[in-house]
Amino acid sequence: MKMLIFGGSGRTGQIMRNTAISAGWQVLAPTHAECDLLSPDAVSREVLESGADAVVNCAAISGLEACLDDPLSAHMVNAVAPATMALACRHTGARFVHLSTDYVLEGHKPGLRDESCKCKPANTYGESKREGELQVAEALPSALILRVSWVCGNPAKPAFVESMLSAALQGKALSAIGDKYSLPTDAQDIARVVLELLPTEAAGIIHTCSGGEPLSWHDCVSLALQTAVADGALAGMPQVARTALAAATFFRAERPRHTAMNNARLTQKLGIYMPSAGETLQNVTRRYLQSLKGS
Template sequence: MLCEVARAAGHELLTPTHAECDLEHPAAVGDLVLRGGAELVVNCAAISRVEECEHDALRAHLVNAMSPAAMALACRHTGARFIHLSTDYVLDGRRPGLKPADARCRPVNTYGSSKAEAEFQVRESNSEALILRVSWVCGNPSKPSFVENAVAQALRGEKIIAAEDQDSMPTHVRDIVRVILSPQLVDASGVLQVTSSGEPMSRYDGVRIALERAHAMGALPQLPSVEARKVCNMSRFCAPRPAHTAMDNCRLLALGISMPSAHESVCHAADDYLRYVSA
């Protein structure tokens, strides 16, 4: 979505594929940035599947931490701006409530550790780099999140289970893209938390909101029931999940960038998914 919106806004883009820019090889990635001639480098690539990181910590370290560090260093040499995407999973999530950007990073799994290492390395390599921490990204129907998955399951009449003891801020990808391309970020560096506004939401509540929206839009004749479950009873998870990782977006608001509520973000994602499946 970032590429589509940036192109439509008139930016010239270089979009190397996974094969052309393999983040398992940080030195080659750094060379590519040095030779690329870009004015802005945005790193959205990562191994973001938690279980995959747990099974291959070395690859997670190379892709999620060392290559972003190489990109940040190369950008320092070329003078390009560097924007790196990070995650709420850098937090331990022990306490409920909205976390400030300077909250201590104590990740509970390998994915979070690799992303926290990236934040550290990127800042060390390039003090002007901007790290955008995002959470529970929804709204891309071709890359379904828990929101789209729940609507899809409901449309198929399947049983729906959602975690009741994990909360964060569902954030629509369109709003993240809007922030990345926003002129207000031009002088920003350090950590910027790019999340919806409002109060933290559990996965269970997010799923309920999405299904209520789909029901209200006429896509579901009846409102399906949702089974609330504890994360520790989710059999497909082998790695621990942080429980309460909602982040505040105070700095974003101070930069003059407003964000919709988490409730609105989930509803918009459900709408987008329904449009996508009915097209």
């Protein structure tokens, strides 16, 4: 069985690629230089000529400020390219999996959001990703659209949690925003979920994140540090200053405050295991600490 992965060099794409290869898939993963997602022709050709049984889109312009600065490229890569992939998969019959984000959701009120909740992106990134969701669903109703959030767990591409662990190990002063909420997703869980869903009839939007109540970045960092202390990597629990989103003036694009997702469709209706957020942060921390021993 052959899988075509777009964005195979990214945080999630690297893990998707390794996981699929370990599971026995033949993987094609064109680089950015080999297939620029700004070109619908190149995207279409790649899918049509790949002979792939499954196409997984882990590519995106995922930086909020990058999208703000170049909305046309954000639109092309985050919306037009996935729609083109979906259309090409309709032609070839390949199963299509597209990754989306909690940032498509309205982020004003606290709580957990399921797949029926209102979408109202707060920024250009979220707008382009929502457009991608809508166009993929229209082009190929059987496509899987997995909304993920706060992706971590690839030590080679450190996310916020890994960066804070690194700073703590170097004895640096730590601070984290304490009034913005979501749930972390381990890239290894994303890859596993993709492989488990591929042979099923599941389609449409699926919230794919850890379980539990919404966490702030400060909560996530504290849980990761607790594991590092318990495992002996840190002598004691470092202080983490709690900061406010409104004070993060280095963010130019607006961030939604409350986008934690309820993963019940995935876990209860589709019967796919997802760890709690606490377990995810423990797994991600241990993987990161382990990677340092090997480096």
